[in-house]
Every structure is written in structure tokens, then in C-alpha cells.
Amino acid sequence: MEWIDQVRLVLQILTNTSATVLDVSGDNEYWTLRIMYPYRDELSETSEFCDQYELSFEVERVRELSSETAGRYGLTDEQFDALTVACEEGYFDVPRKADLGDLANEIGISHQALSERLRRGHEVLIKETLLIGSRSQFRIRLEP
CATH class of the missing domain: 1.10.10 (Arc Repressor Mutant, subunit A)
Incomplete structure (x- = not known):
């Protein structure tokens, strides 16, 4: 793997929040991550961070986890x-x-x-x- 600057940014996204990576896969075009954020505002922080560094991303699904x-x-x-x-x-x-x-x-x-x-x-x-x-x-x- 060649560690380009954008990969470092992705790692910074994950370390600046309390996110837990549940699954990661990738190809030469996309990284796909399944991430659990304990708080919704941390997802917002990630969005702002990506905007700041011109990383495009899309959230396909948000689901509340319950103890049930x-x-x-x-x-x-x-x-x-x-x-x-x-x-x-x-x-x-x-x-x-x-x-x-x-x-x-x-x-x-x-x-x-x-x-x-x-x-x-x-x-x-x-x-x-x-x-x-x-x-x-x-x-x-x-x-x-």
C-alpha cells in the first residue's frame, strides 16, 4: 500500500473521533468503511473535516443502535x-x-x-x- 496524503487524512478522521471501524474494504477508487460513531455530532465533525480537506464522501445509511x-x-x-x-x-x-x-x-x-x-x-x-x-x-x- 502506498500511503498518500489522503490516507493520512482518513486516519486522522478516525483518530480525532471516538469512531470504531467495523469493516474496511477498498479498491483503487474507493475505500468503503463501516463505522460506528457513539454520538451523531462526531459524524458531523467527520463531514466538516472532509469538506475542509476536499475529501468527498457519502453516508449511505445511519442507524441508531439500541441495547435491545x-x-x-x-x-x-x-x-x-x-x-x-x-x-x-x-x-x-x-x-x-x-x-x-x-x-x-x-x-x-x-x-x-x-x-x-x-x-x-x-x-x-x-x-x-x-x-x-x-x-x-x-x-x-x-x-x-
Whole structure:
């Protein structure tokens, strides 16, 4: 890696705040960083710093982290409940010990609504745990 001035600026951005880098990937055009800021104003400071040094960046997503298990994984409370009930009742077992109709009745929603909720919940879990780095939250363009 050739350490150009802009890389030093990126490192300064991260060391001047309480940011935690969760994931980094890059190519010869972009660095993609998944960063957790404990406070929103530190993201604003980063924005101002990038403006000052003419570094372009884009924030693709901001999500509040909560201490709740569902919030930590990006799930809604309803998705969290549906997934945990399905697991506890044996829906994911082979062979299945519960079917969607029974689970939907237990939760109090339609078969179709439960199916969609489970699919959306699976998608969120996969994106938040397995595909980290393929979807950026903070991207800095480095000009040679």
C-alpha cells in the first residue's frame, strides 16, 4: 500500500473521533468503511473535516443502535418476535415441528404476513451479519 496524503487524512478522521471501524474494504477508487460513531455530532465533525480537506464522501445509511437485541441486528420488534417464535417452535428444524399456519395463529397474524415478516427478517440478518462490507455506510473517494 502506498500511503498518500489522503490516507493520512482518513486516519486522522478516525483518530480525532471516538469512531470504531467495523469493516474496511477498498479498491483503487474507493475505500468503503463501516463505522460506528457513539454520538451523531462526531459524524458531523467527520463531514466538516472532509469538506475542509476536499475529501468527498457519502453516508449511505445511519442507524441508531439500541441495547435491545432486535435493534442491534437491524430487526423490527415484529421481525425479532416472528423469528424467535419460529425457532423456538421448531419451524427451522428438519423435519419441521411447526408450520407457518400454526405460528401465524400463535402470533396473531395471517399466514402470508408471517411469511413476509420472516423473509424480511432473514434478509436483514444476512445483510447485517454476513454481507458486512458489501454495503457501505461511509465511503471516501481517494483521488491520486
